[in-house]
Amino acid sequence: MEKKQDCCSATAYLHLKHRADAMGASMMPVYQTSAFSHSTAEELEQIFKNQKPGFTYSRVGNPTVNAFENQMARLEGGLSATACASGSAAIACCFMTLLKSGDNVVVPTGLYGGTLNWLKDLEAFGITTHFVEAFTAENVAAAIDEKTRLVFTEIISNPKIEVVDVKALADAAHGAAIPLVVDATAVTPSLMRPIAFGADIVVHSSSKYINGNGSGVSGVIVDSGRFPWKKSGKFDEVLPCQRFGPAAFTAKLRNTIWQDVGACLSPVHAWLNLSGLETLPLRMKTICENAQALAEFLEAQDGIEEVNYPGLASSPWHGHTDQFAHHRGGGLLTVRLGSKARAFQLINHLKLALNLPNIGDTKTLVLHPASTIFVHSDQKAREAAGVYDDTVRISVGLEDIKDIISDFVQALESLNESI
Ligand SMILES: *Cc1c(COP(=O)(O)O)cnc(C)c1O
Numbered sequence: 001m002e003k004k005q006d007c008c009s010a011t012a013y014l015h016l017k018h019r020a021d022a023m024g025a026s027m028m029p030v031y032q033t034s035a036f037s038h039s040t041a042e043e044l045e046q047i048f049k050n051q052k053p054g055f056t057y058s059r060v061g062n063p064t065v066n067a068f069e070n071q072m073a074r075l076e077g078g079l080s081a082t083a084c085a086s087g088s089a090a091i092a093c094c095f096m097t098l099l100k101s102g103d104n105v106v107v108p109t110g111l112y113g114g115t116l117n118w119l120k121d122l123e124a125f126g127i128t129t130h131f132v133e134a135f136t137a138e139n140v141a142a143a144i145d146e147k148t149r150l151v152f153t154e155i156i157s158n159p160k161i162e163v164v165d166v167k168a169l170a171d172a173a174h175g176a177a178i179p180l181v182v183d184a185t186a187v188t189p190s191l192m193r194p195i196a197f198g199a200d201i202v203v204h205s206s207s208k209y210i211n212g213n214g215s216g217v218s219g220v221i222v223d224s225g226r227f228p229w230k231k232s233g234k235f236d237e238v239l240p241c242q243r244f245g246p247a248a249f250t251a252k253l254r255n256t257i258w259q260d261v262g263a264c265l266s267p268v269h270a271w272l273n274l275s276g277l278e279t280l281p282l283r284m285k286t287i288c289e290n291a292q293a294l295a296e297f298l299e300a301q302d303g304i305e306e307v308n309y310p311g312l313a314s315s316p317w318h319g320h321t322d323q324f325a326h327h328r329g330g331g332l333l334t335v336r337l338g339s340k341a342r343a344f345q346l347i348n349h350l351k352l353a354l355n356l357p358n359i360g361d362t363k364t365l366v367l368h369p370a371s372t373i374f375v376h377s378d379q380k381a382r383e384a385a386g387v388y389d390d391t392v393r394i395s396v397g398l399e400d401i402k403d404i405i406s407d408f409v410q411a412l413e414s415l416n417e418s419i
Contacts, residue, residue, distance in 0.1 A: 007189065007190055007191070007192065007193060007281075007325045008074075008075050008189060008190075008193070008281075010281045010282070012074070012075060013075065013190075013277055013278055013279075013280055013281055014278050016028065016067060016070070016071055016274075017070060017071070017074055018067075018070070027271075027274070027275065028063075028064055028067040028068075028271065028274050029064065030064050030267050030268055030271045031058075031062055031063045031064045031267050032267050032268065033058065033062075033267075034057065034058050035056065035057045035058065036054070036055040036056055036057070038054065044056065058264065058267065059259055059262055059264045060259050060264075062264075062267050062270070064267040064270045064271050064274075065083050065264070065265050065266075065267055065270040067270070067274060068081075068083055068220070068265070068270040068271075068273050068274050068277075069081040069082060069083050069220070071274065071277060072204075072206075072210075072220050072222055072277075073222055075189040075193075075277070076189050076193055076194075076195055076202055076222040077193050077195045077196060077224075078195055078202065078222040078223055078224050078225065079223050079224060079225025079226075079246070079247065079250065080222075080223050080225065080247070080250050081220055081221065081222045081223070082220065082221045082223075082250065082253055082254055082258055083206075083218065083219070083220050083264070083265035083270055083273075084218065084219040084220060084221065084258070084263045084264070084265055085217070085218065085219065085263050085264060085265055085266075086205065086207065086217045086218060086219045087114075087183075087185060087203065087204060087205020087206065087207055087208075087217075087218075087219035088114050088115075088118065088205070088219065089219055089261075089263040090203045090204065090205070090219030090220055090221045090263075091115055091118060091183065091203055091219070092118055092261075092263070093221065093253060093257050093258045093261065093263050094181060094201060094203055094221050094253070095118070095122065095127075095150075095152075096257045096261075097238070097239075097249060097252050097253045097256075097257045097258075098149055098150055098179070098181075098235070098238060098239075098249070099122075099127050099149055099150070099238070100126075100127075100237065100238055101125055101126030101127065102126055102127075102147060103126075103127055103128075103147055103148070103149040104127065104128045104129065104130055104145070104147050104148050104149070105119070105127070105128075105129055105130070105148065105149065105150050105151070105152055106129075106130045106132060106140055106143045106144055106148055106150075106151045106152070107119065107129055107130070107131060107132070107151075107152045107153060108131070108132055108133070108135035108153050108154075108157065108160075108162065108164070109131045109132070109133050109381070109384035109385055110135075110154075110157040110160030110162045110384065110385045110386050111153075111154060111157060111183075111385065112154065112157070112158050112183070112185075112205075113369075113373040113374050113377065113385070114373075115154075115183070116377065116381065116385070117376075130143045130144075130145075130148070131384070133384060135153055135162065135164050135169070136165070136168070137165065137168035137169055137171060137172040138172075140169055140172045140173070141172045141175065141176070144172070144173075144176045144178070148176065148178060149178055149234060149235075150173075150178055150179050150180075150181050151169060151172065151173040151178065151179070151180050151181070152180075152181045152182075152183070153169060153180075153181075153182055153183070154182070154183040154184075154185065154186065155182055155183070155184050155186065155187045155192065155194060155323075156186040156187055156310065156330045156332065157186075157385075157386070158185065158186055158332060158359060158393075159332070159334055159367075159369050159373075159385070159386060159387060159391070159393045160385050160386030160387075161308050161309065161310060161315075161317075161330075161332055161333065161334055161386065162317055162386070163310045163315075163317035163320035163321065163323075164320065165320055165323070166180075166182065166192075166194050166197040166198065166199055166323060167197045167198050167323075169198075170197060170198025170199055170200075171198065173200075174198070177231075177232040177233065177234055178232065178234060179200035179201060179227045180198065180199050180200050180201075181199070181200065181201040181202075181203065182194045182199045182201070182202055182203070183203050183204070183205075184199075184202050184203070184204055185203075185204050185205040185208050185209070185359075185360070186208070186209075186330050186331070186332055186359070186360075187324070187330065188204070188209045188210060188280060188284055189280075190280050190281040190284045190285075190325065191284060191288075191324040191325050191328055191330065192323050192324050192325065195222070195224040195226070197323065199224065200223075200224050200226060200227040201221065201222065201223055201224065201227075201249065202221075202222040202224070203219065203220070203221050203222075204219060204220050204222075205218075205219050206218045206219055206220050206273050206276075207219070207358070207360075208358070208359050208360025208361075209280065209283070209284065209287075209331070209359075209360035210273055210276055210277060210280065210360075211269075211272055211273050211276045211360075212276035212279065212280065212283055212360065212361070212362060213272070213276060213361065213362055214358055214360075214361035214362070214363070215272050216268070216269045216272050216273075217269070218265050218269045218270070218272075218273055219265075220265075220273075221253065223247075223249050223250045223253075225246045225247060225250075226246060227246065227249070228246065229241045229245070229246065229248040229249065230242065230245060230248070235248070238252070239251075239252050240252060283362070283398060284328070284331070285328075286398050287331040287396055287397065287398060288311070288326075288328035288329060288330060288331060289328075289401070290331075290396045290397070290398070290399075290401045290404060291309065291311065291329060291330065291331045291332070291333060291394075291396040292309070292311045292328075292329055293401050293405070294333070294394070294396055294401070294404055294405060294408070295307050295309035295311060295312050295329070295333050296312065297405050297408070298333075298335055298408065299312060299314065301408075301412060302416070303337070303338075303342075303412055303415065303416050304335050304336070304337065304412070305335075305336045305337065305338050305390070306335065306336040307333060307334075307335050308333060308334045308335070308336075308386070309329055309332075309333035309334075310329040310330060311327075311328065311329025311330075312329070315329075331359070331360065331395060331396045332359060332393065332394070332395055332396075333393075333394050333396070334386065334391050334392065334393050334394070335391070335392050335394065336388060336390045336391055336392075337390045337392060337415075338390050339389070339390050340368075340370070340371075340389040340390055342390060342415060343368050343389070343390045343391065343392050344368060345414075345415045346366075346392055346411050346412070346415055347366050347367075347368055347392060349410070349411035349412075349414040349415055350366060350407055350408070350411045351407055351410070351411075352364060352399060352403060352404065352407040353365060353366045353394070353404075353407060354366070355367065357372055357373055358395070359393075359395035360395060361395065361397060362397050362398045363397040363398075363399070364394065364395065364396055364397035364399060364404055364407075365394070365395040365397070366392055366393065366394050366395075367392070367393045367395075368391070368392055368393075369382075369387045369391055369393050370382055370387050370388065370389050370391060374387045
């Protein structure tokens with residue numbers, strides 16, 4: 001396993017590569033405009049023909065959105081980034097750029113519910129999914145066939161909290177001349193930069209830790225620029241491999257799929273993300289420390305049957321935290337309470353933790369996944385995604401750890417009295 005924990009310094013998060021504007025603004029301004037005028041028809045023609053850089057229409061490009069894209073590309077160590085209206089739009093645009101009818105993808109069973117729904121949507125377009133339960137390189141290699149065009153996984157899966165070995169999976173995908181696409185939402189570049197471990201494309205729901213305040217939905221796709229599309233020989237029909245070489249994925253994404261479906265991010269949301277990114281390393285550090293302390297505390301409590309957190313030695317994926325800066329375990333954990341009634345009671349008795357379907361906020365959040373984000377999945381699919389009737393997901397926030405623990409103490413006390 002790769003031991004290198006390649007992460008940017010806190011400084012890189014605070015300073016953009018290019019200073020914001022001529023006025024000396026310390027933050028990138030919000031260019032809240034739909035379109036950009038040019039003095040001559042010739043100039044606009046040149047921009048439309050990609051012969052000259054410039055902005056035309058905000059569905060295709062916007063300076064504030066571009067600043068967020070450039071900062072994400074830089075923080076991830078990628079060639080370029082494309083911002084999207086949501087994490088779901090990022091995943092959808094990525095798949096639509098790489099796949100055609102007849103292709104299949106290899107994914108783990110433990111994925112974000114919305115992504116599982118998207119894979120179902122794709123069946124209508126002749127694209128099928130090979131699900132793998134334990135997402136090891138060996139099992140993935142066995143699931144790849146001649147029609148497989150990508151391997152997709154979350155690095156810390158939500159809500160199964162499985163941690164995959166990115167380097168080993170990249171090797172397995174590359175052995176079959178196909179790319180590894182990772183959803184790094186729960187990791188963020190401050191815990192791990194997946195491109196350094198061999199991932200070819202990184203997607204994020206930046207609605208979560210990157211925005212950080214839960215103040216707006218957004219997504220982003222980062223292209224490493226390293227996958228040899230032409231040499232692979234498997235993408236000649238879908239990508240402009242001859243013309244753009246290693247930039248072929250982004251060239252098609254930006255010039256067709258992404259702009260044609262209108263998946264663009266709004267300038268205000270890009271600005272919220274730029275603001276969020278500045279404090280990402282600080283937030284992730286405290287969030288991970290809080291999550292570790294809460295997981296250790298909960299593991300020692302009667303009435304909690306299981307605590308699933310990669311930072312615990314009891315986690316089957318503890319070894320894979322080697323990939324993360326300071327071996328941190330992330331901000332997500334799940335607990336099992338023994339019954340749905342007890343899971344509901346715990347949530348109902350918590351006073352500080354908010355009961356809502358989100359993760360990666362400044363505030364501690366809880367959710368009963370089986371009755372909410374997985375309510376439309378059958379029991380088999382739910383359990384394969386690590387969601388049982390008694391599972392509660394916790395996204396740990398930035399409150400003082402003693403307050404988070406006290407909240408769980410009083411909720412567990414009330415729960416044990418009432419049942
Ligand atoms: C939330 C989430 C998504 C979907 O992102 P949206 O911004 O809600 O569309 C995708 N993957 C993971 C791991 C997520 O947590």
